[in-house]
Amino acid sequence: MKIDLTEVLQSIGNEADIDESLPVDFAADGLKLTGPVKVALHLTNTGGSILLAGKVTTEVELECSRCLKxxxxxxxxxxxxxxxxxxxTSQARKELELKEDDFVYPIDQDNTIDLTELVRQELLLSLPFKPLCLNQCPGINKEGEK
Ligand SMILES: [Zn+2]
Known part of the structure; x- marks a missing residue:
């Protein structure tokens, strides 16, 4: 999803809020979305760049790492x-790649940014390493003893 920054870019100090559901589907990444992907972001024009801060929330279906449900x-x-x-420019990109912890995303020529890739990466990073259906999930063996 593209966001138009034209107004925010007009002068330093301009701010804007984005509060929307993104029409995205990350099935190709193995994410089974069961609810809308909502973003609540605050944009600030700092002069040299636009700062974007906030959060993305959604609901997904996962498989429990203990009982496999x-x-x-x-x-x-x-x-x-x-x-x-x-x-x-590609030269600027090269320089930026050298300082990875300071990565800057590009704004397109038409003053838009694409949130989809950013949101995709953040959601994939937020996936639990060992998902559990319950904190005290008894696991697959006890489930079968019932
Ligand atoms: Zn479980």
Whole structure:
């Protein structure tokens, strides 16, 4: 999903809020979304770049790592990223890759940014390493003894 930054870019200090559901589908990444992907973001024009901060939330179906049953859970990821026009050239990109912890996303020529890729990455990173349907999930063996 693309966001138009034209107004925010007009002068330093301009701010805007984004509060929307994204029409996305991350099935190709193995994410089974069971609810809308909602983003609540605050944009600030700092002069050299646009700061984007807030969070993305959704609901997904996961498989319990103990009993292997599917269950749904909420995912929430914090977002704090920087977007800039100055990363348009490949030379600038190369320089940016050298300092990875300071990654800046590009703003397109038409003053838009694409949130889909950012949201995709943040959601994948927020997936639990060992998902559990319950904190005290008895696991697959006890389930079968019932
Ligand atoms: Zn379980």
């Amino acid at each position: 599917p269950f749904t859970t909420k995912l929430e990821a914090e977002i704090a990223e920087e977007f800039s026009h100055s990363v348009q």
